[in-house]
Amino acid sequence: xxxxxxxxxxxxxxxxxxxxxxxxxxxxxxxxxxxxxxxxxxxxxxxxxxxxxxxxxxxxxxxxxxxxxxxxxxxxxxxxxxxxxxxxxxxxxxxxxxxxxxxxxxxxxxxxxxxxxxxxxxxxxxxxxxxxxxxxxxxxxxxxxxxxxxxxxxxxxxxxxxxxxxxxxxxxxxxxxxxxxxxxxxxxxxxxxxxxxxxxxxxxxxxxxxxxxxxxxxxxxxxxxxxxxxxxxxxxxxxxxxxxxxxxxxxxxxxxxxxxxxxxxxxxxxxxxxxxxxxxxxxxxxxxxxxxxxxxxxxxxxxxxxxxxxxxxxxxxxxxxxxxxxxxxx
Amino acid sequence: xxxxxxxxxxxxxxxxxxxxxxxxxxxxxxxxxxxxxxxxxxxxxxxxxxxxxxxxxxxxxxxxxxxxxxxxxxxxxxxxxxxxxxxxxxxxxxxxxxxxxxxxxxxxxxxxxxxxxxxxxxxxxxxxxxxxxxxxxxxxxxxxxxxxxxxxxxxxxxxxxxxxxxxxxxxxxxxxxxxxxxxxxxxxxxxxxxxxxxxxxxxxxxxxxxxxxxxxxxxxxxxxxxxxxxxxxxxxxxxxxxxxxxxxxxxxxxxxxxxxxxxxxxxxxxxxxxxxxxxxxxxxxxxxxxxxxxxxxxxxxxxxxxxxxxxxxxxxxxxxxxxxxxxxxxxxxxxxxxxxxxxxxxxxxxxxxxxxxxxxxxxxxxxxxxxx
Amino acid sequence: xxxxxxxxxxxxxxxxxxxxxxxxxxxxxxxxxxxxxxxxxxxxxxxxxxxxxxxxxxxxxxxxxxxxxxxxxxxxxxxxxxxxxxxxxxxxxxxxxxxxxxxxxxxxxxxxxxxxxxxxxxxxxxxxxxxxxxxxxxxxxxxxxxxxxxxx
Numbered sequence: 139x140x141x142x143x144x145x146x147x148x149x150x151x152x153x154x155x156x157x158x159x160x161x162x163x164x165x166x167x168x169x170x171x172x173x174x175x176x177x178x179x180x181x182x183x184x185x186x187x188x189x190x191x192x193x194x195x196x197x198x199x200x201x202x203x204x205x206x207x208x209x210x211x212x213x214x215x216x217x218x219x220x221x222x223x224x225x226x227x228x229x230x231x232x233x234x235x236x237x238x239x240x241x242x243x244x245x246x247x248x249x250x251x252x253x254x255x256x257x258x259x260x261x262x263x264x265x266x267x268x269x270x271x272x273x274x275x276x277x278x279x280x281x282x283x284x285x286x287x288x289x290x291x292x293x294x295x296x297x298x299x300x301x302x303x304x305x306x307x308x309x310x311x312x313x314x315x316x317x318x319x320x321x322x323x324x325x326x327x328x329x330x331x332x333x334x335x336x337x338x339x340x341x342x343x344x345x346x347x348x349x350x351x352x353x354x355x356x357x358x359x360x361x362x363x364x365x366x367x368x369x370x371x372x373x374x375x376x377x378x379x380x381x382x383x384x385x386x387x388x389x390x391x392x393x394x395x396x397x398x399x400x401x402x403x404x405x406x407x408x409x410x411x412x413x414x415x416x417x418x419x420x421x422x423x424x425x426x427x428x429x430x431x432x433x434x435x436x437x438x439x440x441x442x443x444x445x446x447x448x449x450x451x452x453x454x455x456x457x458x459x460x461x462x463x464x465x466x467x468x
Numbered sequence: 469x470x471x472x473x474x475x476x477x478x479x480x481x482x483x484x485x486x487x488x489x490x491x492x493x494x495x496x497x498x499x500x501x502x503x504x505x506x507x508x509x510x511x512x513x514x515x516x517x518x519x520x521x522x523x524x525x526x527x528x529x530x531x532x533x534x535x536x537x538x539x540x541x542x543x544x545x546x547x548x549x550x551x552x553x554x555x556x557x558x559x560x561x562x563x564x565x566x567x568x569x570x571x572x573x574x575x576x577x578x579x580x581x582x583x584x585x586x587x588x589x590x591x592x593x594x595x596x597x598x599x600x601x602x603x604x605x606x607x608x609x610x611x612x613x614x615x616x617x618x619x620x621x622x623x624x625x626x627x628x629x630x631x632x633x634x635x636x637x638x639x640x641x642x643x644x645x646x647x648x649x650x651x652x653x654x655x656x657x658x659x660x661x662x663x664x665x666x667x668x669x670x671x672x673x674x675x676x677x678x679x680x681x682x683x684x685x686x687x688x689x690x691x692x693x694x695x696x697x698x699x700x701x702x703x704x705x706x707x708x709x710x711x712x713x714x715x716x717x718x719x720x721x722x723x724x725x726x727x728x729x730x731x732x733x734x735x736x737x738x739x740x741x742x743x744x745x746x747x748x749x750x751x752x753x754x755x756x757x758x759x760x761x762x763x764x765x766x767x768x769x770x771x772x773x774x775x776x777x778x779x780x781x782x783x784x785x786x787x788x789x790x791x792x793x794x795x796x797x798x799x800x801x802x803x804x805x806x807x808x809x810x811x812x813x814x815x816x817x818x819x820x821x822x823x824x825x826x827x828x829x830x831x832x833x834x835x836x837x838x839x840x
Numbered sequence: 841x842x843x844x845x846x847x848x849x850x851x852x853x854x855x856x857x858x859x860x861x862x863x864x865x866x867x868x869x870x871x872x873x874x875x876x877x878x879x880x881x882x883x884x885x886x887x888x889x890x891x892x893x894x895x896x897x898x899x900x901x902x903x904x905x906x907x908x909x910x911x912x913x914x915x916x917x918x919x920x921x922x923x924x925x926x927x928x929x930x931x932x933x934x935x936x937x938x939x940x941x942x943x944x945x946x947x948x949x950x951x952x953x954x955x956x957x958x959x960x961x962x963x964x965x966x967x968x969x970x971x972x973x974x975x976x977x978x979x980x981x982x983x984x985x986x987x988x989x990x991x992x
Contacts, residue, residue: 175865176599177871430859435596438822441669617885620949620962667858668854668855
């Protein structure tokens with residue numbers, strides 16, 4: 139990889155554009171998707187089919203007063219929303235969109251992504267704590283315990299993938315799955331892995347839904363019983379940045395799932411791999427996120443932790459052992 | 469999940485589940501004393517919507533009170549109309565023709581289904597499921613369109629008169645109602661039971677939450693689905709029958725588990741039983757006038773009169789004191805939700821906050837009815 | 841412990857069933873009515889605010905100013921006025937003003953029901969929104985005159 143300045147600039151602009159467009163238009167997708175599930179039309183007045191709605195929402199948010207309440211920790215309060223966006227955008231540096239499109243190929247890119255995810259969780263904790271509001275603190279404490287509990291099965295599942303692919307480089311993992319859907323990690327028809335890989339996929343998917351604080355695991359933010367959780371004290375753009383950070387986390391989660399399990403940029407029939415397949419796959423996963431959100435009610439916090447500690451972790455550990463045994467045998 | 473109070477340490481703070489709610493119950497204020505997330509004490513404060521209906525009744529004639537009855541519980545307004553018509557007809561000795569009685573039963577039961585649909589939608593909204601709201605409202609629109617065809621109003625009906633009903637029903641209403649019964653019966657297993665009732669997240673969320681023992685029900689006078697979910701089989705339509713209910717064959721669902729799931733199932737089954745009643749009423753509908761002989765200016769004999777009806781929330785009682793004049797001397801309503809809500813303070817102790825709110829949703833509160 | 845496995849299996853099955861139901865609904869047409877592009881028609885018995893019924897031939901209101909509607913109204917929102925009929929052989933009163941205070945009206949129908957002279961009916965107006973309270977103090981005689989003029 140040449141290190142010319144043009145390449146760096148191209149990727150900088152490209153990633154910011156991708157992130158920005160996604161953050162804005164995922165909101166539109168969600169509202170339209172929710173509306174269609176509920177047999178109604180979503181936004182339809184602002185522009186054709188409501189496509190200018192995110193622009194209108196952004197303008198509205200920007201025009202509001204950025205209220206910083208008295209008694210909050212000044213610096214942390216202002217930094218927390220920005221900190222929510224940073225890991226999501228930075229994660230896109232190592233994601234292989236295609237054979238040729240990858241900003242930086244690192245040997246330990248999987249580890250980097252998980253480290254950045256924890257940083258995102260820090261942003262929620264800081265945002266809630268800096269607000270100085272007792273409901274915000276309760277809600278961010280809940281969010282931290284939820285994120286922690288769900289990172290463990292996620293990591294254990296990723297270990298199985300790393301064992302099969304033999305590398306922590308996302309590009310290598312994706313290249314290992316080229317050639318048609320039977321090579322993808324979710325199916326893995328060779329060596330008998332197909333018995334357990336689909337369980338890994340389901341566990342990983344549930345964990346990504348929980349990590350990004352989406353329904354049915356959204357206790358931290360959609361406390362419709364009380365107030366808006368850790369985002370209570372945030373005004374216009376602070377709230378906007380948190381929401382954009384959440385959508386970008388969803389995109390990164392979908393990209394990670396695609397790369398690890400669904401073959402990255404591979405065509406299902408092995409013919410013409412390319413970036414379009416990658417994009418199709420991540421948007422189908424994002425649609426599934428939206429689909430799940432609008433179907434189920436919210437769980438309870440203790441049931442959520444129950445699910446992780448008592449169901450997901452034993453299953454993922456058993457999965458790890460079986461995969462290790464299969465690798466040893468075959 | 470409840471924890472005995474003695475095990476907790478002493479740091480509590482007071483949270484005001486203020487009169488303005490993101491949830492849909494109405495203007496209710498609950499002063500919660502919380503210890504972390506556990507409710508130590510819950511005290512509902514009422515009176516934010518007190519509009520002095522009972523005093524207003526004394527200022528006008530009997531007929532002039534009819535629109536007020538609909539404003540109290542706007543979700544089951546026809547039952548409130550019905551109760552008022554019954555008590556005044558009892559006082560003045562007015563006969564109601566058969567056709568009018570049947571029409572009253574059909575419209576009241578349709579309204580009961582609409583009320584339970586809205587309860588279901590709001591309950592699930594509280595729990596975080598946004599989509600079932602719209603599926604329930606799809607069905608509720610059909611009911612409201614039918615009732616609009618007959619009464620002219622969509623929510624606050626002023627349809628019943630002393631001696632019958634105001635308008636007659638036509639054939640389009642009958643075919644529309646039969647089509648609606650078929651439609652709801654076909655939609656119930658899929659959209660209501662498969663999507664929600666059997667959903668593991670919902671079951672875990674409301675099973676074993678909010679246990680109300682039958683003894684607590686009796687002490688607070690809880691009626692309706694709240695009592696029937698705790699094993700007390702009491703339904704005014706069966707135990708103190710009024711109107712033409714004895715002619716219909718329907719069951720009163722009673723569940724013994726005493727938790728929120730039992731109350732949920734009682735209401736779902738009640739919807740099915742209401743559909744049965746409407747079907748039988750449409751089959752047996754007699755011809756005839758819809759308005760009996762009633763004097764223009766009512767002057768009932770002095771005395772104490774009481775009549776009770778079964779609304780979607782419980783047993784509603786009207787106690788009327790007449791003194792021989794044109795206006796009522798005193799009117800008192802026994803509001804079902806008031807007694808149901810009184811349970812909240814005792815049962816919510818020791819619950820987690822989110823569970824307490826799910827319990828409140830399962831009680832089916834309509835605050836204007838409490839405050840009158 | 842026995843609940844563990846059955847929970848997982850029945851739970852997953854219920855979750856997938858739920859997803860399939862909402863997934864199917866995604867592809868079905870919308871059930872909402874797109875107002876203001878699709879305007880609803882009101883049913884015959886719809887209760888809009890009341891209006892005066894005019895005589896078929898003369899266009900004059902049927903009202904004889906008996907005041908029954910004013911007495912029957914629980915909210916005292918009707919105020920009407922009449923003067924003695926002029927001309928030879930003319931009996932009774934003629935309506936000079938009929939004002940409905942719609943801010944107090946509860947659409948109970950007592951006025952329409954109590955009128956023995958077929959002078960009142962419900963209109964089909966549902967599009968009532970305004971920034972000014974005075975728009976709801978309705979002059980029903982003027983409304984009748986406007987309707988007569990439109991009919992010609």
